[in-house]
Amino acid sequence: MAGIRGRSKLGTDRLVKEIRKIGNRQLGTDEGQVTKAVMKQAEDLHMASRRKREDKLLGGKSIREHLGSEWVSSNPGVARTVDEIEAAKAKGRKR
Numbered sequence: 001m002a003g004i005r006g007r008s009k010l011g012t013d014r015l016v017k018e019i020r021k022i023g024n025r026q027l028g029t030d031e032g033q034v035t036k037a038v039m040k041q042a043e044d045l046h047m048a049s050r051r052k053r054e055d056k057l058l059g060g061k062s063i064r065e066h067l068g069s070e071w072v073s074s075n076p077g078v079a080r081t082v083d084e085i086e087a088a089k090a091k092g093r094k095r
Contacts, residue, residue, distance in 0.1 A: 011085035012046040018078045041067050
């Protein structure tokens, strides 16, 4: 089980990095403000993941829902990372 949590933690780290890259490109724009809010959600998820509390933070929602489905879908790199994290979580539940 620790391996699954480890993969999720690594995934959330990549997720934060992906969102940060987008945020840096959008500094000073209206979109940048939205991305800043998404970044806060991703950082909270990363910290919860490190403490093995991501399920509590998500409260039954998917990561995509937690960050905002529309925003995630409009950013392909983030969407790919979210899909990888969610797939790893699902695979861990089946074991």
